[in-house]
Amino acid sequence: KKYNVAILGATGAVGAEFLKLIEERNFPFAELRLLASKRSAGKEIAFMGKTYTVEEATFDSFKGMDIALFAGGSISKDFAPHAVKAGAVVIDNSSAFRMDPEVPLVVPEVNPQAILKHKGIIANPNCSTIIMVMALKPIYDLAKIKRVIVSTYQAVSGAGKEGIDELDAQVREHSEGREMTANILPSASAEKHYPIAFNLIPQIDVFCDNLYTKEEMKMVNETKKIMEDYEMRITATTIRVPVYRSHSESVNIELEKEVDLGAMREALAKFPGVTVQDDPSKQEYPMPLYTSEKDDVYVGRLRRDESCEKSYNMWVVGDQIRKGAALNTLQIAETMIKNGWI
Numbered sequence: 001k002k003y004n005v006a007i008l009g010a011t012g013a014v015g016a017e018f019l020k021l022i023e024e025r026n027f028p029f030a031e032l033r034l035l036a037s038k039r040s041a042g043k044e045i046a047f048m049g050k051t052y053t054v055e056e057a058t059f060d061s062f063k064g065m066d067i068a069l070f071a072g073g074s075i076s077k078d079f080a081p082h083a084v085k086a087g088a089v090v091i092d093n094s095s096a097f098r099m100d101p102e103v104p105l106v107v108p109e110v111n112p113q114a115i116l117k118h119k120g121i122i123a124n125p126n127c128s129t130i131i132m133v134m135a136l137k138p139i140y141d142l143a144k145i146k147r148v149i150v151s152t153y154q155a156v157s158g159a160g161k162e163g164i165d166e167l168d169a170q171v172r173e174h175s176e177g178r179e180m181t182a183n184i185l186p187s188a189s190a191e192k193h194y195p196i197a198f199n200l201i202p203q204i205d206v207f208c209d210n211l212y213t214k215e216e217m218k219m220v221n222e223t224k225k226i227m228e229d230y231e232m233r234i235t236a237t238t239i240r241v242p243v244y245r246s247h248s249e250s251v252n253i254e255l256e257k258e259v260d261l262g263a264m265r266e267a268l269a270k271f272p273g274v275t276v277q278d279d280p281s282k283q284e285y286p287m288p289l290y291t292s293e294k295d296d297v298y299v300g301r302l303r304r305d306e307s308c309e310k311s312y313n314m315w316v317v318g319d320q321i322r323k324g325a326a327l328n329t330l331q332i333a334e335t336m337i338k339n340g341w342i
């Protein structure tokens with residue numbers, strides 16, 4: 001069977017990745033409708049031997065569609081109910097519905113069963129959350145995780161194409177001895193902006209009342225929902241780094257019991273979608289330059305936390321536009337198809 005698929009946000013970084021993956025994975029589509037806001041409507045996109053014209057998304061755009069892949073952003077909230085009304089299943093990359101108790105928040109390797117509870121909308125988690133839970137789940141299945149301390153090193157493409165352009169421009173300005181200009185990072189809506197070139201910015205998204213950023217609280221709250229463990233204690237510090245693509249995370253975990261490192265490595269290696277790259281004797285460990293454009297989440301630097309019992313450290317890296325966004329979304333649709341849930 002083939003499915004009619006609409007993509008909302010077809011012209012952005014995640015939209016482009018949807019198209020790449022649909023072709024690469026031979027996703028069974030019949031009709032494909034490319035939708036975007038008024039600004040990008042009319043653009044032509046060549047895809048699998050055909051030229052598609054991007055249509056302006058309207059509330060009527062989803063008639064006859066089986067699956068609506070939403071690339072994310074603020075337009076998701078307005079369009080999702082209309083797509084559902086038209087009979088499509090919406091798989092949404094924005095943060096609008098993630099913490100809604102009526103909406104499953106899914107990483108297919110971790111909690112595929114949650115999909116069954118959907119009422120039309122399924123949410124795709126935040127990219128740094130997806131990358132972390134891929135490494136947590138195989139360990140959790142060996143021994144319950146009591147506490148997680150995570151620090152992230154997040155690529156500029158997490159802030160969209162503008163983030164990449166800004167880093168490029170600043171490197172050029174710096175090398176020409178000019179002052180670097182900053183208008184996008186840490187957050188387009190922020191009052192102040194700082195250069196990311198030759199710098200790190202300890203702010204992703206805006207601040208919440210508890211002095212954490214929204215990105216940090218997404219990692220805390222979304223992880224608990226996906227892992228279905230609201231007792232797990234999680235604290236996050238999220239940092240923007242001058243890397244184009246792939247988010248990296250230093251993850252410290254405290255388990256309820258000691259686990260042999262070999263068993264942990266084996267469980268990670270067996271888990272679908274995870275590659276263990278961990279050989280200090282050969283200086284082998286994951287790095288964002290090499291994990292980009294790859295589907296898997298890479299884990300390395302696995303070792304005991306010698307300062308604390310039952311605690312371990314690891315370094316987790318994954319392409320946040322692929323597994324952190326477009327790939328995970330498409331895998332949700334593939335899981336539904338494979339199981340006859342659509």
Ligand code: 11C
Pocket residue numbers: 072093094095125126127128154155157158159204205215218
């Ligand atoms: C970043 N994680 O790297 C963000 C981008 O909630 O889907 C994705 C925001 C989200 O800036």
